[in-house]
Amino acid sequence: MRFGFHFLDFNLPDGPASYAPALRSTAAAAEDVGASWFTVMDHYFQMEFFRTAHDPMLEAYATLGFLAGVTEKVKLGTVVTGVTYRHPGLLAKIGTTLDVLSGGRAFMGIGAAWYEREHKALGVPYPPLGERFERLEEALQIILQMWGEDEGAFEGRHYQLAETINEPGNLTRPHPPIVIGGSGEKKTLRLVAQYADATNLIVSGTEELAHKLDVLRRHCDDLGRDYDTIEKTVMGPQGDPLDDVDGFLRLAQEYADLGVEHIHLRAMTPDPAAAVTAFGEQVAPRLTEIGR
Numbered sequence: 001m002r003f004g005f006h007f008l009d010f011n012l013p014d015g016p017a018s019y020a021p022a023l024r025s026t027a028a029a030a031e032d033v034g035a036s037w038f039t040v041m042d043h044y045f046q047m048e049f050f051r052t053a054h055d056p057m058l059e060a061y062a063t064l065g066f067l068a069g070v071t072e073k074v075k076l077g078t079v080v081t082g083v084t085y086r087h088p089g090l091l092a093k094i095g096t097t098l099d100v101l102s103g104g105r106a107f108m109g110i111g112a113a114w115y116e117r118e119h120k121a122l123g124v125p126y127p128p129l130g131e132r133f134e135r136l137e138e139a140l141q142i143i144l145q146m147w148g149e150d151e152g153a154f155e156g157r158h159y160q161l162a163e164t165i166n167e168p169g170n171l172t173r174p175h176p177p178i179v180i181g182g183s184g185e186k187k188t189l190r191l192v193a194q195y196a197d198a199t200n201l202i203v204s205g206t207e208e209l210a211h212k213l214d215v216l217r218r219h220c221d222d223l224g225r226d227y228d229t230i231e232k233t234v235m236g237p238q239g240d241p242l243d244d245v246d247g248f249l250r251l252a253q254e255y256a257d258l259g260v261e262h263i264h265l266r267a268m269t270p271d272p273a274a275a276v277t278a279f280g281e282q283v284a285p286r287l288t289e290i291g292r
Helices: 016-032 060-070 088-101 116-122 129-146 188-195 206-223 241-257 272-282
Strands: 002-007 037-040 075-078 108-111 178-181 198-201 231-235 262-266
Touching: 002 016, 002 272, 016 037, 016 060, 016 272, 037 060, 037 262, 060 075, 060 088, 075 108, 088 108, 088 129, 108 129, 129 178, 129 188, 178 188, 188 206, 198 206, 206 241, 241 262, 241 272
Parallel strands: 002 037, 002 262, 037 075, 108 178, 178 198, 198 231, 231 262
Antiparallel strands: none
């Protein structure tokens, strides 16, 4: 099984001056231990259920641009961008820029958005959930059009683009992978089946995972999509895998038995680079044997 690391906590002991060195050293450690992804959150504020809105949070794509310059192998993206944060035409351009400057290592993580406080605080429109999903579908259509050969207009209910020009194009062909985050059965997983290259699920365990994947398979059947062409990724347990290595590996094996190909893990603070290195020494060699 492949694995990646998610850098979500900037509450580091030495404050803002330490953020760039910590990102650089943690991403380097991730490459050294064989990680396939290195990601950041896309939020204006830190999540309140994790810390508080007043805890530090960097802007996602500026951070990924920095990471593109200090890494060579890992794929870079957000887990995940809320559709409300940027106009989809701009988001497609940002994704292309990251792909070009990283040498073809970008992916587009996207979802329907959920953090109401940060929207209201900064004056960003936060439409009802049903409209956010409508916007998400249109955004996916716009991104795929801009990442394809069609430079014509896009006329949607929520977005109207006169020309979908995107130069230069992506290095990744046919386009960077699109990863849709979320586990909603009626809308999110249907959008995965219709538009995405990968799903990123948050589940409580194997029973829920099996159910969500079954729902995804049914959506694929309804849409005529080959279920096996969708990469199955999950967010790992919130705790430190090093606290129970054998238990973590048993869970990873159960996930792999259900078809999961990639597990995504927190880069644990207060020393995320050291935590990633320790994972590489104690867990990664056994994890990568799962599913082979």
